[in-house]
Amino acid sequence: MIFGVIAIIISLVPYCNYFALVPAILGLVMGCMDVVNKRKNKEPRGLAIAGIVLNAVAILLLFLWAFFSSMLSEDNIDSRNNFLKAAKEQDSKKF
Numbered sequence: 001m002i003f004g005v006i007a008i009i010i011s012l013v014p015y016c017n018y019f020a021l022v023p024a025i026l027g028l029v030m031g032c033m034d035v036v037n038k039r040k041n042k043e044p045r046g047l048a049i050a051g052i053v054l055n056a057v058a059i060l061l062l063f064l065w066a067f068f069s070s071m072l073s074e075d076n077i078d079s080r081n082n083f084l085k086a087a088k089e090q091d092s093k094k095f
Contacts (some may be wrong), residue, residue: 001047003027004054011061014069020062027055 007024011017034048 001027001031001051001054003030004051004058007055007058008061011058011065017062017065020058024055024058024062027051028059031055 003023004027007020007027010020010023031048031052035045035052038045038048
């Protein structure tokens, strides 16, 4: 669960969010191992499941942040505008 909290905090920091992938994956693997171990020993699994959820949320935040930051970069906006302009010119030539 600690890895999940650390990964979520790091994933929210700009330009450092890619470093959150390592603790998130480690926490996810260790959380799954803990659930299996606690199931065998008939112990409560609440904290292990919470750790899995936190690590999954951290991984999701990381990929969403990467996706949106790449979509909002200036190069991408310029290329998208050029593509739309070219598409409009082709449509006007058809009619």
